[in-house]
Amino acid sequence: xxxxxxxxxxxxxxxxxxxxxxxxxxxxxxxxxxxxxxxxxxxxxxxxxxxxxxxxxxxxxxxxxxxxxxxxxxxxxxxxxxxxxxxxxxxxxxxxxxxxxxxxxxx
Amino acid sequence: xxxxxxxxxxxxxxxxxxxxxxxxxxxxxxxxxxxxxxxxxxxxxxxxxxxxxxxxxxxxxxxxxxxxxxxxxxxxxxxxxxxxxxxxxxxxxxxxxxxxxxxxxxxxxxxxxxxx
Numbered sequence: 001x002x003x004x005x006x007x008x009x010x011x012x013x014x015x016x017x018x019x020x021x022x023x024x025x026x027x028x029x030x031x032x033x034x035x036x037x038x039x040x041x042x043x044x045x046x047x048x049x050x051x052x053x054x055x056x057x058x059x060x061x062x063x064x065x066x067x068x069x070x071x072x073x074x075x076x077x078x079x080x081x082x083x084x085x086x087x088x089x090x091x092x093x094x095x096x097x098x099x100x101x102x103x104x105x106x107x
Numbered sequence: 108x109x110x111x112x113x114x115x116x117x118x119x120x121x122x123x124x125x126x127x128x129x130x131x132x133x134x135x136x137x138x139x140x141x142x143x144x145x146x147x148x149x150x151x152x153x154x155x156x157x158x159x160x161x162x163x164x165x166x167x168x169x170x171x172x173x174x175x176x177x178x179x180x181x182x183x184x185x186x187x188x189x190x191x192x193x194x195x196x197x198x199x200x201x202x203x204x205x206x207x208x209x210x211x212x213x214x215x216x217x218x219x220x221x222x223x
Contacts, residue, residue: 034211043110044150044197044214086150094140094163095212099149 002027004089006098013077013105021072021101023061023087032090033070035061036097039083047072047085057081077105111136111215113198119221125186128218130198132179138162138201139181140212141173145194156181188222195219 003026013019025031035047048056050063050070061072070087082105087098112131120126132139141153152165156175167173170188175181185192196219199212 043216044199046211049211092163094152094155094165096152096165097142097150 002089002091002096004087004096004098006085006087006101008101009099010102010104013103015079015105015107016076019074019077019081019103019105021085021087021103023070023072023098025068025070025087025089027068027089027091029091031063031065031070033061033063034088034090034095035059035070035072036086036088037083038086039080044086077103079105079107081105111198111200111213113196113215113218115218116216117219117221119223120188121223122188122190124188124222125184126188126220128183128185128196128198128220130181130183130200130215132181132198132200133213136200136202136213137179139175139179140199140201141167141181141183142197142199143194144197144217145191150197153183185220188220190222193220193222 005024007022033050036044037047038044048054059074061070063070084100084102086100088095114129138157140155143151153167154173155163159175170186173183195217197217199214201212
C-alpha cells in the first residue's frame with residue numbers, strides 16, 4: 001500500500017540555520033512526489049514537485065529512490081518559512097499526504 | 108475570487124445530525140477532491156470526482172457521501188454525526204489529473220465542523 005511518512009511533527013530552527021524536513025514513501029510504481037505548504041491563515045498550496053527539479057523560495061527536494069525519500073531542504077531558514085509542510089504522493093490520480101511537519105523559525 | 112470556495116466556513120451541530128458541505132471548484136477545473144483534516148490524522152483523502160463521476164475513493168465512511176453536479180460544484184454529506192467527525196474538511200480542485208501538470212491541487216479554505 002502507498003504510504004507517506006513524515007517522522008517529525010515539529011521542527012524548530014533558528015533563522016539562518018539549515019532546515020531539512022524528512023519524507024519517506026512506500027510505493028510500488030514510479031512515484032510522483034510533491035511538497036505542499038500552509039502558511040498561517042493561508043490555503044494549502046503547492047511548494048514544489050519532484051519532476052520539475054526546481055528551487056522554490058530557496059527550498060529544494062531530491063527524490064532518492066534507493067532510500068525512498070523526498071526530503072525538503074533549505075540552507076538558510078527565514079522567519080517567513082514558518083509554516084506547516086506536507087509531503088504528498090500522487091497515485092492513481094489522487095494525492096496522498098503525509099501527516100505534516102510544523103516548522104517554526106525563531107530569530 | 109475565482110479560487111476554490113467552500114461553504115460554510117464554520118458549522119456547529121449535534122451528534123446524530125446530518126450536514127452538507129459545499130465546494131465550488133476553480134473556473135475550468137473538472138476534478139474535485141475532498142479531504143478531512145483532524146488533529147491526530149493529518150490530511151486524509153476522502154473522495155475524488157472528475158466531471159461528475161466518482162474517480163477515486165479513500166478513507167470515506169459509509170455515513171459520508173459526496174457528489175459532483177453538472178455545474179461541477181460538489182457536496183459532501185455527513186450523516187449520523189459523531190464527536191470524532193469534528194474536523195476541518197477541505198475541498199480541492201484540479202484541471203485534469205491525467206495532464207502532465209497534474210498533482211497541483213488548488214485548495215479551499217476549508218469548512219470547520221464541530222460536533223457537540
